Ligand SMILES: Nc1ncnc2c1ncn2[C@@H]1O[C@H](COP(=O)(O)OP(=O)(O)OP(=O)(O)O)[C@@H](O)[C@H]1O
């Protein structure tokens with residue numbers, strides 16, 4: 001049964017919107033283990049997809065890197081204390097990108113490796129994405145994570161698509177358009193167009 005860990009090349013890159021589309025596509029549950037800031041990606045995915053969502057293990061108020069948000073809250077994140085739900089299909093979303101620190105020793109990369117689900121990398125099509133995406137793919141490869149593929153978000157850009165596929169040796173599985181408005185209806189249509197997941 002299917003499950004994916006959705007990471008990205010940055011914060012604000014589109015992981016939550018892609019996660020909601022995947023939840024619709026797969027009729028999957030959603031799990032955001034670590035949330036920082038006032039946003040609730042969990043609430044956003046539920047509103048956009050109606051998916052069943054497991055509550056975050058950690059939700060710290062400061063809109064910062066998890067390690068700093070936890071420290072400011074007088075807490076610390078122990079990745080071994082994060083158990084991924086067994087329900088499948090399941091979409092797990094990270095926070096920021098793969099090299100985001102969870103504490104003084106662990107990175108989001110370590111949690112991705114621990115959870116062990118195939119990884120979907122969300123990347124923009126803006127100039128600069130080739131470097132960001134190849135760095136992310138390289139980091140995942142170095143720790144042996146299985147990368148399912150890349151989702152490109154924004155105006156289609158054949159140059160970065162070709163470079164990512166050639167040098168990253170991973171397919172850009174889906175070209176997510178920049179939507180005039182992110183609505184459940186728009187994502188339902190997108191979900192019907194997502195193949196290879
Ligand atoms: N395809 C899209 N079309 C239009 N707007 C989008 C699209 N993808 C993302 N957005 C918007 O961009 C912003 C950031 O997207 P999102 O919250 O998915 O990023 P993220 O990578 O999940 O961020 P975080 O690291 O905080 O979890 C949101 O306002 C979202 O609605």
Ligand SMILES: C[C@H](N)[C@H](N)CCCCCC(=O)O
Nearest residue numbers: 011036037063064065095096
């Ligand atoms: C606050 C927001 N919701 C993000 N999830 C936090 C992303 C932290 C990024 C840290 C960094 O790469 O500098």
Ligand SMILES: [Mg+2]
Nearest residue numbers: 015016041093
């Ligand atoms: Mg998000």
